[in-house]
Amino acid sequence: MQDKKRRWSLSRRQATLLGAFFTPFILMTAYFIYRQMAPFGSSSLLTVDLGQQYIDFFAYLRRAILHDPSSIFYSFANGLGGEMLGTWAYYLLSPLNWLLLLCPGASLTTGVFFLTVFKYGLAGLAFGWLLDKTTAQSGLKLVTFATAYALMGWSIANQLNIMWLDAAYLLPLIFYGLYLLMHTGKWRTYVVWLTIMLVVNYYMAYMICLFMILAFIWLAVDRFSNWKTLLIQTGKFALTSIASGLLAAFILLPTWWSLAQSKAQYTVTTFKWKFEFFPPKMLAKFFMGSFNFDQMPSGTANLFIGAIALLGSIFFFSDRRVRLRSRLTAGVLTIFLALSLCVQPLDLLWHAGQFPVWYPYRFSFIVSFWLIWLAARTLTDDFQPGWLAIAIATLLIAAGGAYVALNLKSFKFLQMNQVLLGLFFVVLALALTTLPMKTHWIYPLTFFVIGLTEVSANAFMSLNNISYVSQGEYGNYTNELQQLVTKVQQKDTGAYRIGKTFLRTKGDAFQTGYNGGGVFSSVLTKTTPTFYGKIGNPDGDGFVEYSNGTLITDSLLNMKYYFQQKELSGALSGSSLLPAATNAADLADYQKIGADHWATTYRNPYALPMGYVASSQILTLKNKTADPAQYQANWLAALTGNPADQKLYTAQNFNQVTFQNINQQTKITGAVLQKKNLLKPAKITLTFVPKDNDAYYLTFGSTVNPDNANFVLNGKTLNQYKTYRNTIMVSAADHDKGKPMKLTIQLKKGSLWLDNFTLYRLDTQRFQSAVTQLKTHPWHLTKHTSRYFKGTVTSEKSGQVLNTSIPYSQGWHATVNGHTAKTVKTVGMFTAVKLPKGQNTVTLAYWPPLLNVGILISLGTLVVLTGGWYLYHRRH
Structure with a gap:
């Protein structure tokens, strides 16, 4: 009879935990089917960064694992090239991502669908497991709390940041490990789950580690018996936490190096002790549906947990079954968490010293976890609040509701x-x-129905406020670009880059597997956007986009092929699978080698190889000019050693300038155009007539952008990537001798500052001569992968260098004729190697800095822990 009861008890527990998993899983699956998300309709889960950034990394993950393992450590799809361990550590190390291997090409959105709902289910299961182990909750009530946690406001608002959702299901397991450590002294559960979190996503792990310190304080107070025991507990907590960090050293150390080159350089070092907003404003986020697109860049914390959990967390502090010292400590911790949501220095602490760019208060899942767990501990079947507690809770909620209303x-x-x-x-x-x-039995059923109805309504209301990328928009573009890339790669297996004049995301190169020039990444090395700003291309702290190449930069950056969208006519006029991102008149200098219905492919005859012999002047170049045209000329002149190449660009005058509703200006560059009548349209029309077939470029300062004006060249919109903070170069004419070129700038606002607005002519013949010189002694590659290059190169005299367009990194190691050689950085960006006279065999190989040290530390720690555990159990 007892065996039957035990079997029944076990099966009931299993059913409860299955309910904790499947309830949020089914609810979110049903909602996404209702929204017709792929594979159940024409929409997709892609929105904001998930559609503009993460989906490209997922495509890269599949390609790296299945087809190109050499790109795991380094990829030339990462901007012009960059290390990848930092990207893996932040975006891609979730073990659940292996599900994406089953979803090739455009079906990757289906993988994202199942990955998202599975993480919702796991969050419910993990929290249900925690409650089953640490509270008296069971059955439908446990499922209700687990679902409230899985579908908390933070998860709904941040489901597009899919790599963060791993924290939602790992946090309860780490907390349970700490709970076990404090109650029984067993440490393995805590160490295992914390190590996994540190490996899966160091960023969210950092926040969880801070919370573990707070949780330890509360558990230590709650379990306090004497000071000796407390000292032992503190020692165990510190040692096991350090052990987890050492076990994860194989990923943390190279990631730390990566961050030192990128994200860590933007850390805030000064701050003010102040409220970031009026604290009661946070109360509005406890209501359902309190999220929309405007909350993504600069909203308050997402705190929705449902009325039952909110009320239960308030009742915790009046629960006489809990020691007063425990309630007081929990109160202090709760106040600290609340202040963290609105006090600047505390906000910075949780975000590792950096203000979030979009998605503020990313740690609010910890606040929600804490409140729901307190509620689950309190609202047990034997709990009965007193009238004073009921009155205080009612007063607090009424006051908060009244303030919001x-x-x-x-x-x-x-x-x-x-x-x-x-x-x-x-x-x-x-x-x-x-x-x-x-x-x-009606009570837990009612509890379940009320709880699920509210959290489901919140998910429905909140996500209905967000728009998504259609499956066709993503799939059709991806398939077309993949076909273009594949055709080129089948014919040319060399080392080269590809440029294009259209754009869906800055990570298109990751999506379709080619060496490109754009990327959007939180771990982008700072030198890359700095360099892009200098050569006249759009850049930001976390992105670069090679949309404004010139004949010079295309050559020096090895842009051997180009794709350009076609202008369709007839009924399809103005439509394209390939949204235009730039104007590229200078493609007239390139050779057309193929075309399909949507795009034309060009070959750049001036593209230099990945490496070539250049003058040693490149090693001493101090190129401090803020003019991108002059910067490019100086760069090329240093490579050729010919000072005349510094005069490649010459400024040109416009043949005619007319003003409409704008005061006349005698000088265009730097002029401030003011509307005469603010209520009427205003525009300036500039005309120039090329005297030759050379390439002509315009420079636009950061104020001369599509937000401030419309640009029309010869009756057609001048396409341009919208976001740039430095002066860019825009291709205006090429092979247009004697053809009038008319640029119209129509003001969108009352005034427009023509910052760095200049017309330049490139001396194409002199440029061709310089390129021919640099092509004389190329680096003939005999072998190349994403992280390894080997080839021969001949230097006619000593002192010359092998100049490459491989971005400089301490991870690149060079040999010349079998001997280790020092790599040198050129123009603050690229790798060069000094050459002796004669024929040389040069190799460049990449290995992530600190990876070996990290592996040794992790393995050593694992041996020590395993050996210690084995010896302990053998003795006992």
Whole structure:
């Protein structure tokens, strides 16, 4: 009889945990099917960064694992080239990502669908497991709390940041490990799950580690018996936490090096002790549907957990079953977490010293976890709140609701019906938690229905405020670009880069597997955007886009092939699978080698190889000019050693300038155009007539952008990537001798500053001569992969260098004729190697800095822990 009861108890527990997994899994799957997300319709889960950044990394992950393992450590799809361990550590090390290997090409969106709902389910399962082990919750009530956690406001708002969702299901397991450590002294669970978190995503792991310190303080107070025991517990907590860090050293150390070159250089070192906003504003985020697109860049923390969990967390502090010292400590911790959501230095602490770029208060999942766990500990079947507790809770919620309702105009993401509906669920939750009879089967069912209805409504309302990329928009573009890339790669297996005049994302090269020039990444090396800004291409702290190449930069950066979208006519006029991102008149200098319905492929006859012999002047070049045209000329002149090449660009005058509703200007560059009548349209029309077939370029300062004006060249919109903070170069004419070129600039605002607005002519003949010289002694590659190059090169005299367009990194190691050689950085960006006279065999191989040290530390720690555990158990 006892065996039957035990078997029944086990199966009931399993059913509860399965319910904790499948309830959020099914709810979100049903919602996504309702929204017709692929594979169940024409839409997709791609939105904002998931559609503009992460999906490209997922495509890279598949290609690296299945087809190109050499790109795991280094990839030339990462901008002009960059290390990849930092990218893996932040975006790609979730073990669940292996599901994506089953989804090739455009079906990758299907993989994202199942990856997302699976993580929702795992978050519910992990929290359910924690409650089963540490509280008296069971059955439908446990499933309700698990679902409230899985579908908390943070998860709904950040499901597009899919790599962060791993933290949602790992946090309960890490907390349980700490709970075990404090209650039983067993350390393995804590060490294993914390190590996994540190490996999967160091960024979210950092926040969890901070929370573990707070959780340890609360557990230490709650379990306090004497000072000796506390000292032992503190030692175990410190040692096991350090052990987890050492076990993860194989990924943490090379990642730390990567961050030192990129994200860490933007760390805030000065701050003010101040509130970032009026703290009560946070209360609005406890209402359902309190999220929309505007909350992504600069909103308050996402705190929705449902009325039952919110009420239960308040009741915790009046629960006499819990020691007063524990409640007071929990209160202090809760206040600290609340202040972290609105006090600048504490906010910076949780974000490792950097203000988030979009998605503020990323650690709020920890606040939600803490509140829901307190609620689950409190709202057990034997809990009965006193009248004073009920009165205080009612007063707090009524005051908060009244504040939000009276200041509704300040919360554009809320409407009065959402506030009233939220208060209605609070009333239901209050009635439910204060009922004296909680043993009848109807009670847990009612608890379940009310809880699930509210969190489901929140998910529905919140996600309905977000728009998504259609499956066709993603799939058609990806398939077309993949076909273009594949055709080129089948004919040319060399080492080269590809440029294009259209754009879906800055990570297109990752998506379709070619060496490109754009990337959007939080771990982008700082030198890359700095360099892009100098050569006249768009850049930002986390992105670069090679949309404004010139004949010179295309040559020096090994842009051997180009894709250009076709201008369709007839019924399809103005439409294209390939959205234009730039104007490239200078493609007239390139050779057309292929075309399909949507695009034309060109070969650049001036593209230099990945490496070639150049003058040693490149090693001493101090190129400090802020003019991108002059910067390019100086760069090329240093490579050729010919000072005359510094005069490649010459400024040109416009033949005619007319003003409409704008005061006349005698000088165009640097002029401030002011509308005469603010209510009427204003424009300036500039005309120039090329006297030859050379390439002509315009420079636009950061104020001369599509936000401030419309640009039309010869009746057609001058396509241009919109975001740039430095002066860019725009191709305006090529092979247009005697043809009038008319540029119209129509003001969108009352004034426009023509910052660095200049017309330049490139001396194409002199440029061709310089390129011919540099092509004389190329680096003949006999072998190349993403992280290894080997070839021969002949230097006619000593002192010359092998100049490459491989971005400089300490991870690149060179040999010349079998002997180790020092690599040198040129123009603050690229790798060069000094050459002796004669024929030389040169290799460049990449290996991530600190990876070997990290592996040794991790293996050593694993041996020590395993050996210690074995000896302990053998003795006992």
